[in-house]
């Protein structure tokens with residue numbers, strides 16, 4: 343009997359899982375957008391909008407046997423997924439991989455890719471016209487954005503502001519220290535250990551003033567809020583026993599199940615499986631999920647399958663500051679410009695994801 347697997351959401355975990363199961367099961371991937379959004383390239387896309395031509399990737403070449411249904415999933419139960427238009431996708435196992443949203447122009451606000459491109463063009467024009475730029479939040483997105491702008495537009499006065507006393511406090515100190523020095527050398531001013539107040543909103547770049555804890559007021563032509571992702575967890579909220587954790591993520595059991603339904607799984611950013619909200623995390627969840635789903639298809643009870651083990655502190659972090667410089671934490675060591683450039687900075691994995699989606 344053919345095993346039918348329905349996956350809601352075709353981001354990093356959903357698209358790659360669908361492809362990896364395509365030859366072995368009957369897979370239906372439900373995805374609301376026409377194009378895969380390769381998020382890491384959207385940071386450089388702010389200074390180089392042409393990059394979006396390659397980093398927004400159509401879904402039509404992803405699967406050979408299975409199908410990608412362009413629709414919004416409305417609800418999930420033990421026998422499949424119901425779409426917003428009322429259609430029903432029946433399945434033996436369901437995986438919810440609806441991911442997360444972030445500020446414009448890093449991830450689309452809705453499903454319309456043309457609107458996302460228009461938003462990117464608008465922010466690019468604002469950036470070109472700006473002399474003073476603030477980036478509020480120095481996680482990976484904010485720090486990379488500072489590096490990209492400093493590289494491509496060296497005449498801007500860039501300020502990177504974070505409430506944390508140093509960059510990446512959860513990584514070995516050398517990692518943050520090296521990034522700080524590289525950014526300062528590129529002319530970026532870092533204000534660390536002070537929260538910025540006065541953001542008009544958390545989702546759109548805008549002009550305005552910020553107030554720091556020391557009482558000082560700073561005016562900027564353009565302020566980018568880069569304060570992190572928020573999970574798209576609506577699809578899971580009505581399942582029995584669901585618990586919501588931080589950033590709207592849904593807690594999962596050691597077999598990546600978000601509820602008491604034994605055959606409904608959640609993975610990627612929407613699931614709080616003990617990993618950070620990263621593609622790096624989905625790369626670890628993917629082989630586990632593939633194995634677990636195929637074992638279930640052969641009749642193995644899930645409890646006999648080894649539980650999922652998250653990355654923990656060893657999760658790598660590759661942090662380019664433009665196409666040439668950067669630093670990386672590779673689990674046991676840190677690496678500098680050369681490796682960061684070769685692994686990520688030059689191409690930002692665009693070729694990898696185009697190839698995954700069957701595009702030249």
Ligand SMILES: Cc1cc2nc3c(=O)[nH]c(=O)nc-3n(C[C@H](O)[C@H](O)[C@H](O)COP(=O)(O)OP(=O)(O)OC[C@H]3O[C@@H](n4cnc5c(N)ncnc54)[C@H](O)[C@@H]3O)c2cc1C
Pocket residue numbers: 350351352353354355356372373374375378379381382383384385413414415416439440441442443444448449483571574577609610611612619620621622623624
């Ligand atoms: C600017 C930026 C840069 C980043 N760079 C890196 C990086 O370099 N390295 C790294 O490890 N991480 C990076 N991340 C984090 C990374 O993008 C996320 O961890 C990743 O996107 C999570 O993948 P996902 O598959 O869980 O969800 P997503 O990629 O968010 O995909 C979810 C998909 O589900 C679809 N969807 C949602 N709801 C529905 C529904 N109801 N019905 C149908 N479809 C639906 C969406 O349209 C979307 O395509 C970055 C994040 C941002 C914002």
